[in-house]
Amino acid sequence: MFALLKLNKPIHWLLTIVLSQWLISTASAYSFGHLDSIKVHGFASQGYFLSSENNIYGESSKHRGALGLTETGINVSYKPLHNLRLAAQGIYRHAGNVNEDAQLDYALLDWTFLSHNDLRIGVRLGRVKTPFGLYNETRDVAFTRPSITLPSIYFERSRDLLLSSDGLQFYADKGTPIGNLSFQLNAGQLGEELDELQDAVLGQGALGKLENELGYLAKLAYESTSGATRLAFSFDNFDMKYEPGSGDFLDDGNINFQQFLLSAQQHIGPVTFTGEYLRQENIFENFGPFYPKTAPVSESYYIQADYRFNQQFKGYSRYDVLYLNKDDKQPDVLPSGVSPHMTFNKSYMVGLQWTPASQWMLQAEYHRHNGASSLSFADNPNPAAIKQHWSVFALQVSYRF
Amino acid sequence: MERNFWLLLIILILIPIRSQAVGIITHPNTNIDSLTLNQARSIFSMRTQKWPNGELIKVFVLPETDPLHKQFTKKVLQIFPYKLRRIWDRNIYSGTGDAPTIVDNEGEMVNAISTHPGSIGYANRGNNNVRIIETQ
Numbered sequence: 249m250f251a252l253l254k255l256n257k258p259i260h261w262l263l264t265i266v267l268s269q270w271l272i273s274t275a276s277a278y279s280f281g282h283l284d285s286i287k288v289h290g291f292a293s294q295g296y297f298l299s300s301e302n303n304i305y306g307e308s309s310k311h312r313g314a315l316g317l318t319e320t321g322i323n324v325s326y327k328p329l330h331n332l333r334l335a336a337q338g339i340y341r342h343a344g345n346v347n348e349d350a351q352l353d354y355a356l357l358d359w360t361f362l363s364h365n366d367l368r369i370g371v372r373l374g375r376v377k378t379p380f381g382l383y384n385e386t387r388d389v390a391f392t393r394p395s396i397t398l399p400s401i402y403f404e405r406s407r408d409l410l411l412s413s414d415g416l417q418f419y420a421d422k423g424t425p426i427g428n429l430s431f432q433l434n435a436g437q438l439g440e441e442l443d444e445l446q447d448a449v450l451g452q453g454a455l456g457k458l459e460n461e462l463g464y465l466a467k468l469a470y471e472s473t474s475g476a477t478r479l480a481f482s483f484d485n486f487d488m489k490y491e492p493g494s495g496d497f498l499d500d501g502n503i504n505f506q507q508f509l510l511s512a513q514q515h516i517g518p519v520t521f522t523g524e525y526l527r528q529e530n531i532f533e534n535f536g537p538f539y540p541k542t543a544p545v546s547e548s549y550y551i552q553a554d555y556r557f558n559q560q561f562k563g564y565s566r567y568d569v570l571y572l573n574k575d576d577k578q579p580d581v582l583p584s585g586v587s588p589h590m591t592f593n594k595s596y597m598v599g600l601q602w603t604p605a606s607q608w609m610l611q612a613e614y615h616r617h618n619g620a621s622s623l624s625f626a627d628n629p630n631p632a633a634i635k636q637h638w639s640v641f642a643l644q645v646s647y648r649f
Numbered sequence: 650m651e652r653n654f655w656l657l658l659i660i661l662i663l664i665p666i667r668s669q670a671v672g673i674i675t676h677p678n679t680n681i682d683s684l685t686l687n688q689a690r691s692i693f694s695m696r697t698q699k700w701p702n703g704e705l706i707k708v709f710v711l712p713e714t715d716p717l718h719k720q721f722t723k724k725v726l727q728i729f730p731y732k733l734r735r736i737w738d739r740n741i742y743s744g745t746g747d748a749p750t751i752v753d754n755e756g757e758m759v760n761a762i763s764t765h766p767g768s769i770g771y772a773n774r775g776n777n778n779v780r781i782i783e784t785q
Contacts, residue, residue, distance in 0.1 A: 287741070287747065287748075289741045289742070289748075291742070321742075323741070323742065323744065325741070325744065325747070330698075330699070330705050333744075335744030335745075336744070337742070337744060354743070354744045356744055358744070358745065363698070363699065366691075366697070372745070376744075377743045377744065377745075385739065385742075385743040385745075386738065386739055386742040386743050389738065389742045391735075391738050392735065392738050392739055392742060419745075421696070423687075423691055423696060423697070425687060428691075428696060473686070473687045473690050473691070474690065474727060474728050474732075475690075475694070475728055475732045475733070475736060476732075515729070515732070556729075556731070559714070559719070559730070559731070603731075605714065606712065606713035606714065606734065648738075
């Protein structure tokens with residue numbers, strides 16, 4: 249359950265060193281009375297889902313729906329020097345039958361080695377959150393999401409590829425008269441919970457295990473000085489190797505994903521428009537005669553409009569599309585156990601957000617789906633039971649400090 | 650009659666000036682006379698972290714629901730308060746930045762600014778204990 253500190257890889261030794269440095273610094277901060285430079289924050293949200301068919305985060309299609317998504321975390325940040333930060337966050341997440349565990353979300357040492365005239369350059373070591381699009385870095389914190397559930401481009405099945413990387417991040421920020429430019433480059437070991445992804449690409453009957461190699465992720469972003477305009481370009485490269493099981497019909501193949509993401513957001517008075525477009529190039533090869541080489545291109549995009557009525561109320565609406573193979577939208581051949589409806593999604597969503605106080609938020613949403621790409625195998629083990637058209641009503645209450 | 654007319658005119662002229670009732674305040678040692686709009690935005694977004702003399706900037710704000718905070722963000726920084734809040738949230742929940750220190754009321758704000766070297770915040774212009782920094 250606790251995948252915190254497995255010391256079987258060099259990167260985990262690095263994490264342990266970073267964490268222990270952090271603990272030592274915190275202890276000395278306490279003894280030297282520097283407690284006011286230690287900051288603690290946290291969050292907790294609980295989601296309720298009721299779906300007409302199919303299961304999302306637990307048995308949402310049963311009579312009374314399901315309290316299927318719990319997300320909570322606590323973080324600490326300490327700056328022993330003006331250009332050095334130590335930060336760590338632990339999270340607990342229960343998402344239906346997909347996962348229920350606590351883990352270290354990030355644990356890093358942030359060293360800004362150049363800080364001069366609006367230019368900052370530095371490096372972060374340890375477990376670092378992945379910069380990808382407008383929302384990935386804080387995807388588990390309800391207050392920083394655009395809605396209860398994330399748009400399709402933040403594919404749940406690829407969650408462990410995108411959550412964080414154990415290694416290093418190089419970053420550079422430059423303030424200009426028209427806005428702030430920022431660049432981040434992560435290189436490191438990615439998460440290991442690839443079951444959902446494996447089921448989707450190799451079929452539920454695959455006997456072996458998919459494993460990650462080093463991942464590379466980069467993001468270039470612009471934000472105007474008022475924050476009214478945000479633009480970003482993100483790129484990442486993932487390589488995975490398949491370790492066949494005994495008697496496996498698949499060879500030790502490899503998979504490569506490359507993601508290209510364009511993001512834009514514009515505030516005009518009380519209205520905010522947000523759009524992101526993802527192109528994902530996939531290569532599956534060397535799996536042997538039962539799985540010939542294939543290189544499909546996936547595509548996903550969304551457009552969302554938010555209308556802020558006043559300080560407390562905001563309404564929002566989104567149209568979201570995903571095609572696992574943009575050139576073959578109704579594939580005949582699929583991995584075993586994968587329903588044809590799972591290869592695409594077109595959905596409309598409308599929601600209302602209420603923030604009665606800055607620490608509390610309540611959201612209610614209605615989603616209408618044509619397609620089941622967002623469904624998990626863990627919550628929907630029988631592909632024949634998956635329906636193409638379905639709708640979801642979701643409620644979420646969130647707290648932060 | 651004419652004196653009343655002039656008094657009324659003066660009052661009417663003063664009202665628009667008085668409506669920007671909130672201004673930036675800093676610790677006396679910061680030696681800042683004015684800030685540009687971009688500089689102010691960058692400081693309160695926690696992007697600019699040091700004063701020109703190299704001293705660390707310590708940012709104080711009031712709670713999001715406080716009318717003075719709303720006035721400050723909209724009139725002085727010209728950013729929606731919830732937009733600023735999102736920027737701080739992205740910082741603190743990714744471990745890559747900070748959020749300002751929140752104080753409960755204007756009295757605590759003035760107290761904090763006067764006791765923390767390098768600090769910056771905001772207060773009512775009518776408050777006699779502070780020196781207002783102008784923004785352009």
